[in-house]
Amino acid sequence: MKENEIFIDDWMRILIGNVPVIFFIEVIFRVLFVFLLLLFSMRMMGKRMSSQLSRNEMAAMSSLAAAIGIPIQSPDRGLLPAVIVAMIVILGQRIIAAFFTKSERFEEKSQGDIGVLIHEGTMNIKAMVSSRISRERLFAQLRKEGVKHLGQVGRFYFEADGTFTLINKTVPKPGLSVLPEEDEKFINRLHINADGQVCYNCGNDEIKASDSCPKCGKHKFVHPVSQK
Structure with a gap:
């Protein structure tokens, strides 16, 4: 937004934003979709995502949250990019987990040692x-x-x-x-x-x-x- 379009007493813009009211009905679907996508992503990345997170799992979770949270707030953003980002994160997490099972040294370097x-x-x-x-x-x-x-x-x-x-x-x-x-x-x-x-x-x-x-x-x- 331009500076001359911002007013401190513009409560409609502050509370609702510059989106049509109909978008709030669409948000219900978007939030439900993103919620289910997060559950699916965490399930695909393994049981540890529901317990204490390691470094790479925390990074994966932060990447998911940062990427797929945008479609909830932006009516001009589609849901498909969020799905693509989630698939990339899941694939990367699975590849890293596979390296962990094959190389203790790789796990030690990335996760730390006792x-x-x-x-x-x-x-x-x-x-x-x-x-x-x-x-x-x-x-x-x-x-x-x-x-x-x-x-x-x-x-x-x-x-x-x-x-x-x-x-x-x-x-x-x-x-x-x-x-x-x-x-x-x-x-x-x-x-x-x-x-x-x-x-x-x-x-x-x-x-x-x-x-x-x-x-x-x-x-x-x-x-x-x-x-x-």
């Missing part, structure tokens, strides 16, 4: 930096899983799809507390092992007679905690 954030009660700082997971985010996720200290954790994985998997230790040992330091009342419910030391930065309990942690090189140590 990261071991905690190994036997010790945080893997390099994996955390690579995955862009902060100490606070890691501890918050552990608390969500019911973990109170790192001595309870055998493995903590950061999956390629962005989810976390916890494997508890069969026999827990004293470890670095993951509880907020401000919650002293709750921390006092745990047993503090005054005879031991763990690295405050990574939770490593294999502390030798040196000024730094052999795992991360930091110099701050605290007493580990365990369940009473």
